[in-house]
Amino acid sequence: MNTNMEKFINFKQLDVVKTGTSTADVAGSLTLTDSAAQFTQLVLPHAIVWDRTAGTERKYLVTAVTSDTVLALESIGVETGTGIPDATAYFIYMPEYTVRQAGTTDGAGYFQLIDSGVDFVTAGVKVGDYALDITAAVTAKVTAVTPTTLTVDTDTFLGGDTYLVYSEGADDFDVIMRSTDVADVSKDATDSSIINLTYETAAAVSMKIDYAYSSTVGSNSDMRGAVQDAIVESLETSWPNVTYDFPGLLNPAVAVTNATWLGGRNYFFLRLQKV
Amino acid sequence: MEKFLSIPVLDGNGTNSQDQLVSVTGILSIGQPTTATATINYIGGKVVTLTWPTPNPSPILKEAIQTAAMNALKSGWTSVSDYYAPKGMVAGAAVNSSTETGSFLNTNPLTSIVIA
Numbered sequence: 001m002n003t004n005m006e007k008f009i010n011f012k013q014l015d016v017v018k019t020g021t022s023t024a025d026v027a028g029s030l031t032l033t034d035s036a037a038q039f040t041q042l043v044l045p046h047a048i049v050w051d052r053t054a055g056t057e058r059k060y061l062v063t064a065v066t067s068d069t070v071l072a073l074e075s076i077g078v079e080t081g082t083g084i085p086d087a088t089a090y091f092i093y094m095p096e097y098t099v100r101q102a103g104t105t106d107g108a109g110y111f112q113l114i115d116s117g118v119d120f121v122t123a124g125v126k127v128g129d130y131a132l133d134i135t136a137a138v139t140a141k142v143t144a145v146t147p148t149t150l151t152v153d154t155d156t157f158l159g160g161d162t163y164l165v166y167s168e169g170a171d172d173f174d175v176i177m178r179s180t181d182v183a184d185v186s187k188d189a190t191d192s193s194i195i196n197l198t199y200e201t202a203a204a205v206s207m208k209i210d211y212a213y214s215s216t217v218g219s220n221s222d223m224r225g226a227v228q229d230a231i232v233e234s235l236e237t238s239w240p241n242v243t244y245d246f247p248g249l250l251n252p253a254v255a256v257t258n259a260t261w262l263g264g265r266n267y268f269f270l271r272l273q274k275v
Numbered sequence: 276m277e278k279f280l281s282i283p284v285l286d287g288n289g290t291n292s293q294d295q296l297v298s299v300t301g302i303l304s305i306g307q308p309t310t311a312t313a314t315i316n317y318i319g320g321k322v323v324t325l326t327w328p329t330p331n332p333s334p335i336l337k338e339a340i341q342t343a344a345m346n347a348l349k350s351g352w353t354s355v356s357d358y359y360a361p362k363g364m365v366a367g368a369a370v371n372s373s374t375e376t377g378s379f380l381n382t383n384p385l386t387s388i389v390i391a
Contacts (some may be wrong), residue, residue, distance in 0.1 A: 006276075006300060006348045015334065173334045176341050178303045181318055199303070199318050206303060206318070240349035274304050274316045 007234045008176040009227075010243045011209075013269045014093035015171045018042050023069075025086035030060075032071040032084040040068050040134050041102035041164055043092055046261045048212050049073060050270060051081060052089040059193065059212060059270075060084075061260050062092075076214040076260055078192045095212070095268045096261075098171040100125045102164045105157050113140075113150040113157045113165075121147050125165050135161040175272045176243060177207055179234040185227050192218045195227055196275075210271040214251060214262040223249060223267065276300070278347050280359040282325070283384035295388050296356060297323055299344040307337035311386075315340065326386040329363055336362060361385050 024033035032049055043065055051058040058081030060073035075081045084090055101123040107114030113131050129142045133156045140152035142165070150165065157163065181200045188194035193213035196205040211223060226249040234244035253264030262268070279296040286293045303318045310330035315323040327336060339362045347357040360366065365382040 006278075006302070008302075008345070173338060174341065175334075175337075176302075176305060176345070178318060201318055202320070242345050242348045272304065274306065 005180065005235075005239060006242060007179045007237070008243045009179050009230050009234050009246050011175050011177060011246045011269050011272055012170070012172045013175040013272055014048070014095055015173055016091045017047075017094050017099065017171055018092040020090055020092075022084045022086055022088045022090060026083050028082045030073045030075065030083045031066070032060075032073060032090060033069055034090075035069050038068045039065050039071055041162065042099060043071065044094065044097050044099075044164075044166065046096045047071075048076075048093040048095055048268065048270070049084070050091040050093070051084050052091060053085070057191065059214075061214075061262065074260060076212065076262060078213070078216055078218040080216070091270075093212075093268070093270060094171040095265075096168075096170065097130075097166040098169055100129060100165045100167055103162070105159055105161045105163060107149075108157065108159045109149065111143075111152055111155045113152055113163060114148060114159075115163075116148045119147045120145050120150055120165070123165070124167075125150065126167060129165055129167040131157075132164040132166070133157055133161050134163060170268065172269075175269075177209075177272050179231045179244070182231055185224055185231070187221060187224050192220065195223055197227070205275050208271075208273050208275045209269065210273070212262055212268045212270060214260050215254065215258040217257045276352055277355060278350075279356045280343055280347055281356045282359050282361060282388065283364065283381055284388050285384060285386055294358070297325075297388060299347045302344060305337055305341050305344065307333040307335075310336075313337050313340045315344070321390055323388060323390045325361070325388055327361065327363060328383050328386045331362060 020034045020037055023035040026033050045062050047062040049060040059076050061076055062071050063074050064072040066072050101118055103115050105115055125145050131140045131142055131152050136156050138156040140154035142150050143153050144151035183200045184198040186196050193211055195209040197207040199206045230246050237244055248266035251262055251267045278299045281294045284295045301317045303316045306314045311327045313325045313336040343359040363383045
């Protein structure tokens with residue numbers, strides 16, 4: 001008979017909004033170049049870029065969407081990067097905004113964004129969302145929504161304009177991780193943005209948590225402590241509360257060592273993975 | 276406490292007449308490695324892979340399984356098996372199957388459930 005109560009921690013994990021492979025060697029210039037990408041219709045400043053090179057993974061924040069194929073970056077964390085080298089796999093996450101729809105207008109109306117080829121309602125566009133006229137470099141706010149027409153507070157959209165509609169809030173989803181039977185929670189020995197969990201029945205690490213650690217100081221145990229606290233809280237909740245929502249952990253804003261947009265906000269989780 | 280999801284799936288002959296039990300006890304994590312598959316990873320190392328007939332972008336399948344598994348674990352102890360209609364499945368209408376062949380069959384059950 002199984003005498004353990006099944007308990008889980010529920011994390012908010014950022015969704016991967018774009019995967020790709022860089023196509024130019026711009027290491028040292030703090031940029032990402034991908035000739036096959038269309039960044040203007042996918043990415044906004046403060047997006048997180050993860051250089052996926054095994055063994056030398058690096059993380060960056062987008063400071064500007066320079067063009068469809070080039071992003072300007074700033075490095076975050078202890079393992080400082082200098083830009084995405086050529087032929088390097090990357091992931092992009094959106095911690096500040098969620099893109100609802102992108103495309104090209106095929107009509108024009110007074111204070112309207114018209115695209116007959118999409119359904120803004122199905123896409124989840126709401127009043128108060130933002131509509132970026134990429135062609136004119138003007139951002140408007142959505143004031144009314146129909147399937148193919150958005151009414152906006154700034155008269156900027158003409159026929160043939162490229163656009164991006166997005167809402168406030170991270171593009172994320174729920175991920176559960178077992179909190180029963182945990183034997184050990186530890187920081188990764190070589191990467192300050194990884195927490196490893198080992199379970200009683202497993203000899204090796206069983207779960208790996210990757211998060212956007214942005215300080216340049218490496219000896220931070222805050223996340224390990226927060227995960228441990230969440231495990232305890234999770235196990236202390238009474239049945240039928242099977243899942244416990246991770247309450248978040250503040251990424252302290254420090255002028256010198258943690259000065260990016262990520263400082264002063266809760267840490268963002270990039271991946272929880274069985275290993 | 277042992278708990279299971281009961282999930283409609285095609286059998287070896289391609290007939291969607293069976294429900295298969297999948298344990299929700301001992302889950303370590305749930306993943307969606309492809310647009311058509313979700314995996315239930317158990318603490319002992321076993322992995323159950325659920326395969327859908329039609330693709331859904333991540334994390335739709337993963338979240339669906341997470342929700343079903345957590346709901347099953349929240350149910351009372353006498354509720355050992357919870358029926359789970361996989362995302363996209365259309366339940367067959369309950370009419371006279373003796374006169375209308377296939378009328379009980381579901382559309383889009385899981386293609387397979389495999390444990391490794």
